[in-house]
Amino acid sequence: MQQQATNLNPIEQLSPEASSIPTSTWLARTKRTPFFFPLVGLIAVSLVMIVTTENFLSANNFLNIARQVSINAIIAVGMTCAILSGGIDLAVGAVMALSGTLMAGLMVAGVPPSAAIPIGLCVGLLFGLFNGFFVAYAGMPPIIVTLATMGIARGIALIYTGGYPIDGLPESFAFFGRGSVLGVQTPVVIMLLVFLAAYLLLNQTPVGRYIYAIGGNEEATRLSGVRVARYKLLVYALSGFTAALAGLVLSSRLMSGQPNSGVAFEMDAIAAVVMGGTSISGGRGSIIGTLIGAMMLGVLNNGLNMMGVSPYVQNIIKGLIILFAIYISRERRKRR
Amino acid sequence: MNTALRLEQITKRFPGVNALTTIDLAVEKGEIHALLGENGAGKSTLMKILSGIYQPDEGRILLDGVERCFSSYNEAVAAGVAIIFQEFSLIPDLNAVENIFLGREHTNSLGFLTRKSMLQEARALFKKLGIAIDLEVPVCKLSVAQQQFVEIAKALSLNARILILDEPTATLTPTEAEHLFGIMRDLKAHDVTMIFISHHLDEIFEVCDRITVLRDGHYVGSTDVSETDVDTLVEWMVGRRLEQAFPPKPVRNSSARKVLEARSVQLAKNAPINSFTLHEREILGFAGLVGSGRSELARAVIGADKAWQKEIYVLDKRTALKDTAEALEVGIGLLPENRKTEGLIVDFSIRDNISINNLGKYLGTGPFIDHRAEYDTTQEVMNRVGVKAPHPMTVVGELSGGNQQKVVISRWLNHHCKVLIFDEPTRGIDVGAKSEIYTLMRRLTNEGYAIIFISSELPEIVGLCDRVAVFRQGAIVATLEGDEINSTEVMRHATTGN
Numbered sequence: 001m002q003q004q005a006t007n008l009n010p011i012e013q014l015s016p017e018a019s020s021i022p023t024s025t026w027l028a029r030t031k032r033t034p035f036f037f038p039l040v041g042l043i044a045v046s047l048v049m050i051v052t053t054e055n056f057l058s059a060n061n062f063l064n065i066a067r068q069v070s071i072n073a074i075i076a077v078g079m080t081c082a083i084l085s086g087g088i089d090l091a092v093g094a095v096m097a098l099s100g101t102l103m104a105g106l107m108v109a110g111v112p113p114s115a116a117i118p119i120g121l122c123v124g125l126l127f128g129l130f131n132g133f134f135v136a137y138a139g140m141p142p143i144i145v146t147l148a149t150m151g152i153a154r155g156i157a158l159i160y161t162g163g164y165p166i167d168g169l170p171e172s173f174a175f176f177g178r179g180s181v182l183g184v185q186t187p188v189v190i191m192l193l194v195f196l197a198a199y200l201l202l203n204q205t206p207v208g209r210y211i212y213a214i215g216g217n218e219e220a221t222r223l224s225g226v227r228v229a230r231y232k233l234l235v236y237a238l239s240g241f242t243a244a245l246a247g248l249v250l251s252s253r254l255m256s257g258q259p260n261s262g263v264a265f266e267m268d269a270i271a272a273v274v275m276g277g278t279s280i281s282g283g284r285g286s287i288i289g290t291l292i293g294a295m296m297l298g299v300l301n302n303g304l305n306m307m308g309v310s311p312y313v314q315n316i317i318k319g320l321i322i323l324f325a326i327y328i329s330r331e332r333r334k335r336r
Numbered sequence: 337m338n339t340a341l342r343l344e345q346i347t348k349r350f351p352g353v354n355a356l357t358t359i360d361l362a363v364e365k366g367e368i369h370a371l372l373g374e375n376g377a378g379k380s381t382l383m384k385i386l387s388g389i390y391q392p393d394e395g396r397i398l399l400d401g402v403e404r405c406f407s408s409y410n411e412a413v414a415a416g417v418a419i420i421f422q423e424f425s426l427i428p429d430l431n432a433v434e435n436i437f438l439g440r441e442h443t444n445s446l447g448f449l450t451r452k453s454m455l456q457e458a459r460a461l462f463k464k465l466g467i468a469i470d471l472e473v474p475v476c477k478l479s480v481a482q483q484q485f486v487e488i489a490k491a492l493s494l495n496a497r498i499l500i501l502d503e504p505t506a507t508l509t510p511t512e513a514e515h516l517f518g519i520m521r522d523l524k525a526h527d528v529t530m531i532f533i534s535h536h537l538d539e540i541f542e543v544c545d546r547i548t549v550l551r552d553g554h555y556v557g558s559t560d561v562s563e564t565d566v567d568t569l570v571e572w573m574v575g576r577r578l579e580q581a582f583p584p585k586p587v588r589n590s591s592a593r594k595v596l597e598a599r600s601v602q603l604a605k606n607a608p609i610n611s612f613t614l615h616e617r618e619i620l621g622f623a624g625l626v627g628s629g630r631s632e633l634a635r636a637v638i639g640a641d642k643a644w645q646k647e648i649y650v651l652d653k654r655t656a657l658k659d660t661a662e663a664l665e666v667g668i669g670l671l672p673e674n675r676k677t678e679g680l681i682v683d684f685s686i687r688d689n690i691s692i693n694n695l696g697k698y699l700g701t702g703p704f705i706d707h708r709a710e711y712d713t714t715q716e717v718m719n720r721v722g723v724k725a726p727h728p729m730t731v732v733g734e735l736s737g738g739n740q741q742k743v744v745i746s747r748w749l750n751h752h753c754k755v756l757i758f759d760e761p762t763r764g765i766d767v768g769a770k771s772e773i774y775t776l777m778r779r780l781t782n783e784g785y786a787i788i789f790i791s792s793e794l795p796e797i798v799g800l801c802d803r804v805a806v807f808r809q810g811a812i813v814a815t816l817e818g819d820e821i822n823s824t825e826v827m828r829h830a831t832t833g834n
Contacts, residue, residue: 204704206695213692216681223640223672223679224693224747225664283683 035289037328038277042296045321049303056303063185069298070187071096071253073291074246075265076272077198078128078239080290083273084202085235086215086282087135087142091127092243093265094153097258099124100247101157104166104257113173121244127153128240129233136232146236150266157259166257177253187249194242198287211235215282271318272297275325296321339401340365340529341386341498346395348381355381356553358395363498363546366527368520370540370561373550374573374766379533382550383500386531387419388412399498418496420487420504428476433458435475436490461489465519479627480507488516492523499523500531505539506764509625517543535767537566549573574768581771582799583778588818592616595786596668596755597649598637603629604644608811614755614788617781621797621821622790624807624830630790631673632810634757638663638670650755664693669748671741673759673790679744682733686725687714689732690746717746722772738769745776756780757788762796774800794823806830 049056075092082089103120107113127149134145179186202208210231213221222228246265251257276293278285300321304314343361347354356378363369371379384390386397388406397404399415406412409419426435433454442450442457458471467485475483484507491499501520505513520530520543534540540547541561549556549572556572592615602609610633614620622630636643639657648657650666657663660670672678680689691698691710698710714728723742725735732743741761748756758777762770777787777800791797797804804816806829814829 200704206699206705209688209692209695209705213681213684213688216683217677219678220672220681221692223660223670225660225669226693227659227661283681 034277034284034286035292036277038275038289038292038296038325041275041325041328042292042299045296045299045303049299049306053303053306056306061302063188065295065298065302066188066191067185068302069294070185070191071246071250072265072268072272072297073191073294074194074242074249076269076276076290076294077194077287078242079266079269080198080273080276080278080285080287081202081211081235082142082239083270083278083280084215084282084285085211085232086218087232087235088146088270089128089131089236089239089243090143090146090266091131091150091153092239092246092269093262094150094157095124095127095240095243096247096250096262096265097260098127098153098157098160098247099244100251100261101161101166101257101259103248104169104251105160107169107173108166113170117248120248121241124240124242124244124247125237126240128237128243131240132233132236135236136229142236154259161257161259163259165259167255169251169255169257173252174255175252177249177251177255187253190245190249194245195287195291202287207231207234212283215279215284217283268297271322275322280326293325296325338365339363340367340399341531342398342401343382343386344396344398346382346385346392346397348378348385348390349393354553356385356392359550359553359555361548361555362558363529363531365529366524367546368524368530368532368544370544370547371531371533371550372537372540372547372569372573373556374768377550377573377766378553379550380502381553383419383502383531383533386412386498387417387500413494413496416495416497417500418491418494418498419500419502420491421502424483424487426475426483426486426490429474431474432462432469432471432478432486432489435486436461436493438490457493458489461493465489465492466515481509481512481626484508485512485516488519496528498529498531500533502533503535503764504532505534505536507626513539537569540569541566570767574766581774581795583775585778585800585802586617586782588802589615589617592618593651594649595651596637596788597652599647599649601633601637601646601648602644603632603636603810607644608809610810610812612805612812612815614786616786617784618802619777619781619787619789619800621801621804622788622807623794623797623801623804623826624792626792628807628830629810630807631759633807633812634759634788634790635670638668638757640670640672664751664753667751667753668755668757669751669753670757671744671748671759671761673763675737675740675744680732680740682731684732685729686718686723686732686735686743687711687728689743690714690717690750693747694751713750717750721746721749721776736769737765738772741765741769741773742776745773749780754784755786755788757790759790760792761789762791762793770796794826797821797826798823808832 055061075096079089079092099120102123103116106116106119131146131149134140135142176186176190181189202211210221210226213226214228214231218228250261272294273290274280275296276285276289276291278289297318300318304317309317339362341363343359346356346359348356359382371382373379381390385392388409388411391407404415406415427438430438436458437454442453444450455471462469465485465488469478469482469485475486478486484504488504504516508516523530532540532544544561546558546560547564547569548558549569551573594613595616596614598610598612600609600611612620622634624630632641635641636646637648637657639659639662648655655666676682687710691714695705698706700706711728718725718728721742723739723746725739732740735743761773777789781787789801798821801821804821804826805812806814806816806826808830816825
């Protein structure tokens with residue numbers, strides 16, 4: 001029963017042009033961006049709040065939310081880099097507390113803010129480098145390294161302060177947390193500048209491409225001739241730096257160095273990153289998504305507060321929404 | 337004879353593609369039936385339908401004349417269908433016994449594992465296979481070929497009446513493959529029906545009774561092995577006759593410059609010390625059996641892996657080559673053995689994969705990438721290498737194996753590299769794409785590149801290389817030139833060392 005079908009398309013006729021070229025309608029393009037679903041989520045959550053609360057939709061409240069999320073959002077920028085590269089940084093909350101208290105302590109001791117602030121930021125950066133060294137050069141898992149250094153940073157902050165808040169900061173220092181630039185609160189301005197810088201880094205420079213590539217396939221990136229360890233080190237340094245920057249804003253906002261601040265902030269930052277559509281295993285995601293994710297958390301906090309929902313119940317609602325957000329992003333990946 | 341298995345009008349669609357269109361397949365009881373076709377022809381999809389992993393959109397599956405409908409692999413196993421997967425389905429940290437009995441462990445009346453009875457049964461299985469394997473160590477510690485036999489033992493332990501072997505020989509040496517064929521003939525004598533998928537036509541002629549060919553998800557034809565020949569089958573598979581698989585070799589130029597000279601490379605303290613020289617415009621083959629240390633040497637030379645000690649000269653200049661970034665600086669690129677795990681970032685677009693190591697050239701004066709230039713250059717390189725894809729932004733995971741491999745090659749051609757190391761560049765890609773890769777390699781050497789070509793397929797080595805270094809147990813045992821390069825000579829050195 002030897003037979004051969006005759007009506008087959010010969011392979012030669014299958015030209016590459018015949019296959020579907022991605023359509024470039026506005027909607028299709030928007031849908032392909034990594035932060036499309038987070039954006040829809042943010043709009044949906046905002047709509048719910050507008051309908052259920054009276055004062056949600058006011059310019060004042062909007063600025064309020066932006067300021068409330070700024071600290072978490074700034075931390076989440078470094079976290080986005082760490083997660084995109086396939087890692088994570090659990091030490092951010094503790095590093096924030098360390099940098100914040102150090103700045104406060106120096107200023108109380110008479111060091112001018114113009115010196116105390118850079119020193120505080122440098123300490124955050126150094127702590128990040130410390131993390132990065134163990135991850136990139138000693139090849140240790142980031143979750144363990146940063147879990148360990150989280151304890152170290154918190155411990156140093158507590159020893160340095162003796163466990164008490166440091167008050168009595170100079171008035172000029174209030175600018176970073178309570179001041180405003182052209183009518184916009186300084187924390188919001190700092191947040192937007194950090195996001196702009198991160199956007200340029202991740203989307204417009206080779207370093208950004210390497211960060212994505214390392215998260216996508218570290219071995220392939222290394223064998224392509226990219227010095228992977230160097231960029232992993234950089235990622236953790238960045239994360240330490242943004243945590244210190246958040247420490248600056250927080251200390252200035254409170255006008256106090258709080259050694260116990262920032263507990264569990266790493267969790268909020270991670271939540272913002274993954275709700276923003278960044279894959280927890282790295283390689284896929286966007287910094288704009290993180291901003292949207294942080295805003296979403298802020299809107300939830302703000303709205304639920306205005307609705308008078310008990311903080312205990314708020315935790316449950318936020319947890320469920322995070323689960324739902326990640327469920328959606330997983331679905332998205334499967335379909336591709 | 338009675339028909340053990342009949343597939344009728346099987347159709348399967350995936351989003352955007354018709355993977356299979358009205359496929360028919362009939363296999364007699366106790367027959368070894370080869371399923372042939374280029375990569376992407378639909379062989380694996382069809383076998384996944386037969387084993388219940390996928391469900392057909394249309395069509396019927398009949399076992400012994402009874403229509404069956406499997407909604408999962410377990411149902412197929414219960415009906416006597418087992419599959420030896422192309423990609424290993426073993427759990428790396430479990431040992432062979434635990435892997436074989438995974439999901440159907442023997443337990444006593446209390447529900448605890450009875451290791452002894454499982455161990456005994458596994459021993460009996462491997463004895464039947466005639467393979468000696470350490471059953472106590474995690475399978476990740478076994479060689480790839482040993483893992484393959486664990487996979488085979490796992491399928492056999494299911495006492496399947498219909499056994500699907502999806503490219504089981506891809507990772508086996510000829511001797512090991514021969515051993516597998518012995519096992520297959522034995523199973524055949526016990527009336528087990530087998531479907532055998534392989535890219536090696538000689539194997540199919542050796543062991544199979546009938547052949548069915550698929551192309552682009554369509555049924556092309558079936559024939560008895562005795563009534564066909566290689567040329568016919570290749571024509572069925574590719575839809576055209578292959579003119580000549582290998583491009584002609586140029587005349588050797590004895591005064592060619594040395595571009596890469598490894599004076600001594602030692603991988604570990606007491607390992608053999610190797611040396612070789614690569615000249616401009618030549619293809620130097622690294623031949624040998626799987627596990628003979630070819631990739632390991634190449635990778636150690638360029639700093640992808642650590643070496644105990646090495647002395648390397650690039651264009652007569654001593655170079656440390658401590659990592660791949662340094663290799664890239666002096667112009668050496670590697671096309672790794674496993675393109676999905678080592679070569680590509682599968683979630684990335686073609687553009688991002690090609691430009692990953694040459695982003696510097698799009699920087700201009702500022703710190704930012706000129707995306708327009710990057711896109712245009714990508715398009716240009718894709719055309720030069722012949723990557724068939726709708727778009728430079730197409731995700732590489734969606735490309736065929738051959739096109740994926742061309743993307744990795746493009747990455748290095750977009751650079752200033754002059755030395756390329758191709759580690760098994762044609763593994764798992766179809767006949768047509770293989771031929772294109774051969775032509776491309778020769779074109780590159782004509783343009784001035786020098787290539788180290790690591791391959792386990794003798795015809796490739798013989799057909800393509802200007803010189804061949806033959807490896808055995810970690811050492812280069814011979815370097816062949818000109819007329820010395822033939823299958824028997826290479827095989828003799830690779831297997832006997834002299």
